[in-house]
Amino acid sequence: MLIAGPTASGKSALALALAQATGGVVINTDSMQVYRDLRIITARPTAAEEALVPHRLYGHVDAAVNFSAGAWVADAARVLAEVRAQGRTAIFIGGSGLYFKALTRGLSAVPPIPAAVREAVRARLEQGGVEALHAALAQRDPVSAERLKPRDRTRIARALEVVEATGRALPDWHREGQPPLLPTGEFRALFLAPERERLYQRIDARFGTMLKAGALDEVERLAARGLDPLLPAMKAHGVPALIRHLKGEISRDDAAEIGRADTRHYAKRQFTWFRHQLPEFEWVAPEGAGEWLGIS
Numbered sequence: 001m002l003i004a005g006p007t008a009s010g011k012s013a014l015a016l017a018l019a020q021a022t023g024g025v026v027i028n029t030d031s032m033q034v035y036r037d038l039r040i041i042t043a044r045p046t047a048a049e050e051a052l053v054p055h056r057l058y059g060h061v062d063a064a065v066n067f068s069a070g071a072w073v074a075d076a077a078r079v080l081a082e083v084r085a086q087g088r089t090a091i092f093i094g095g096s097g098l099y100f101k102a103l104t105r106g107l108s109a110v111p112p113i114p115a116a117v118r119e120a121v122r123a124r125l126e127q128g129g130v131e132a133l134h135a136a137l138a139q140r141d142p143v144s145a146e147r148l149k150p151r152d153r154t155r156i157a158r159a160l161e162v163v164e165a166t167g168r169a170l171p172d173w174h175r176e177g178q179p180p181l182l183p184t185g186e187f188r189a190l191f192l193a194p195e196r197e198r199l200y201q202r203i204d205a206r207f208g209t210m211l212k213a214g215a216l217d218e219v220e221r222l223a224a225r226g227l228d229p230l231l232p233a234m235k236a237h238g239v240p241a242l243i244r245h246l247k248g249e250i251s252r253d254d255a256a257e258i259g260r261a262d263t264r265h266y267a268k269r270q271f272t273w274f275r276h277q278l279p280e281f282e283w284v285a286p287e288g289a290g291e292w293l294g295i296s
Contacts, residue, residue, distance in 0.1 A: 003093040004100055004274060005192030006267035008202045010286050012045055015093035019053040021295040025083045028057040029094030035233045037063040037222050040215045042236055063222060063233035069102050077181055097273045103181050108174040110162055117165040121157050122230055136160060141169040191274050191281040192289055200264050207260045220246055237263045
């Protein structure tokens with residue numbers, strides 16, 4: 001069973017209810033909830049919730065790791081085999097479209113990028129800016145350069161890393177992908193689709209709740225580690241703004257509003273991405289999700 005949806009849509013509660021009803025195992029399919037350092041700011045299930053049913057691939061990665069979709073697929077393959085061997089239902093739940101796409105469509109065969117290459121590209125990005133990096137990418141991989149927005153720092157750097165490390169453009173690697181873990185016909189897929197304004201209200205309220213629960217202290221501990229700001233964990237929604245507050249650059253209220261706005265924008269992108277990239281997911285309103293899953 002696959003349960004996707006925008007952030008703050010109620011996915012985790014739904015997956016928990018399904019696991020309790022079926023004896024299933026909840027498997028994280030969210031790129032930020034893998035990080036050990038970020039339970040509160042990523043709205044990871046609480047320790048009490050995790051104790052109710054088996055939860056896998058939550059908080060198992062250190063924030064210093066540049067964790068990739070390929071690494072997640074490798075972990076997911078191992079967990080899926082274990083769950084199947086136990087005769088239990090695997091419940092993949094999260095909001096990361098790329099993880100779900102890798103799960104159901106397969107993954108490109110890009111090899112690991114050496115740290116030296118990644119560091120060199122990041123240095124070029126910091127020294128010359130994203131425009132210069134985009135121009136360099138256009139020389140080496142014009143197809144990717146044309147496809148990517150000129151301000152998309154992360155994806156431009158990734159595409160250039162690949163061609164610098166391998167001598168081959170990213171689209172070439174994409175044509176040599178790994179087969180999916182869950183081929184068509186082996187899963188049911190739900191996209192939890194709440195009404196937009198109600199969702200945005202939930203996002204705003206949840207950010208305040210996370211702050212009250214200690215999100216700022218959590219981010220302060222993360223910032224104290226002095227990690228590379230380009231690492232995925234350092235870019236989790238709310239983290240950059242709260243770090244700016246901790247540095248005295250902006251107020252706590254301004255940091256909270258930036259975090260809320262970034263999260264709302266992310267939710268909007270999730271709607272668009274799933275609609276265009278994974279049409280096999282059936283869109284269901286929250287009030288109809290229990291019936292769709294057969295647990296109402």
